[in-house]
Amino acid sequence: MHLAADYPHRGGRLGHWTLAAAFLRTENRRRAIAGCAVLASALLLVATPRLRHSPALHLFADMRNLLGVPNTLNVLTAYPLLLVGVPGLVLCLCGSGCFGISLRWEALGWFLFYAGNIGAAFGSAYYHLKPDDDRLIWDRLPMMISASSLLSILVIERVDEGAGLSCLISLLSLLLVSSACERVLDDMRLWVVLNFIPCVAIPAMLFLFPPKYTHSRFWFLATGFYLLARFEGLADRKVYSVNRYFISGHSLEHLCFAMVTLILTVMLSFRNIKIARDS
Template sequence: MHLAAADLPHRGGGRISLGHLAASALRREHRRRAIAGGAVLASALLLMATPRLRHSPALHLFADMRNLLGVPNTLNVITAYPLLLAGVPGLVLCLCGSGCFGISLRWEALGWFLFYVGNVAAAFGSAYYHLKPDDDRLIWDRLPMMISASSLLSILVIERVDERAGLSCLLSLLCLILVSSACERVLDDMRLWVVLNSAPCIAIPAMLFLFPPKYTHSRFWFIAIGFYLLARFEGLADRKVYSVNRYFISGHSLEHLCFAMVTLILTVMLSFRNIKIARDS
């Protein structure tokens, strides 16, 4: 019997043809692609409809600007280094290859490499920025974290959708990051940066729910993204968090620590996971 015409038993007692299953899977794939295309279109329309966002001196005024032991903005500087402690082991293991980490696709390995490089660079860049926050140093704080977030989103596309699509996503996002940095520096316009900074907060959780995992231990993704979203919230609620905990530690410092937790959790996931669904590269 031809494969497309074969029938499979159904729980309800009937039979379902393989052709019907393939058509249903194709419709789901089209819906997912339509959702992704709609998200890109909505972001572009939002970008065009929003007035230009200029730099403000208030951007560099953080809740906790205490000078302890002669180090300006001490806690904001110190809390950047857990990113280094979490990122270096992951980067070393990533360079060791699939023998240490559950990575089966070539471009997936590139995504994880850029994720860990971004974290290590963010530790130094963020500390450098917080020693003397100003417009000139801001890019060293933002650029590495944007690379890490974009790499995570691209890794999910590679893992759960298609390797070529994920590579295209990675290269496109890296180019847009450079464009956003140029717009911010030359045109004094932060709109594209805001869109790129917000996109992973929406796209990554959506992909975790919409697409099946290729590997085991996928629950670690949900824990890591929970910390990622918590970090973003704490950064936005910097002063509120600082006042709630009676001026012990600010929301921005906690944001650094939560980002380090994201890296640590994902490193543990990579160490334990195995292939669950075979997929051609």
């Protein structure tokens, strides 16, 4: 009985075949997951009845006017996004010397994430000063850019840089299409689906794919605050009544989004490469 070691050329060939098979299995798993995600999103979009825009969307639980500022807390709670977004953006522009970023398109994703936070601070405050249809996009679009960038960053980090870039371009393009559908066709379905995707895809990717960097537990903490923010936004009035009309769910949603950015900034400051992988 001969061992593979007795025939180096056979052992090497067998090793190459084993690596190739493992690579194909990994690629097939990635494609299957991506295909299922796209199919599920398409089915959700088709199965959902047309969602028309309603003026009730502009009626928030807390519309108090304090110190002459309309919807005061909804306006003021948007600015913590600016306080955490600006330092993160500056450090991101400084490169890998300040943040644990090793891939070019990963840096682009983080740049858009922090830029979206800064845009959301101004856009949300601008919208809440006088909520109406014309100002709504300035509240929604920057935060959705941040969420789309965050999902794309995870794809770049844990799957593949090219796949992550494709994800980023696709999501940003769909955001523009969804805005046009809402304004021109009075249909919010695509916008709702795009809000739903990060809530499912980000936690799924954290469990399905291994991290490239250390301190990956910060991702779980940030995801928890992200999901909490979404819940508080949906339960705006309920949260407001539960805490005896001190602060509304929508205001807490702003603060939780700021916490997400703060947690991820701390993660970037401390992490380093855990699994070496070619871009």
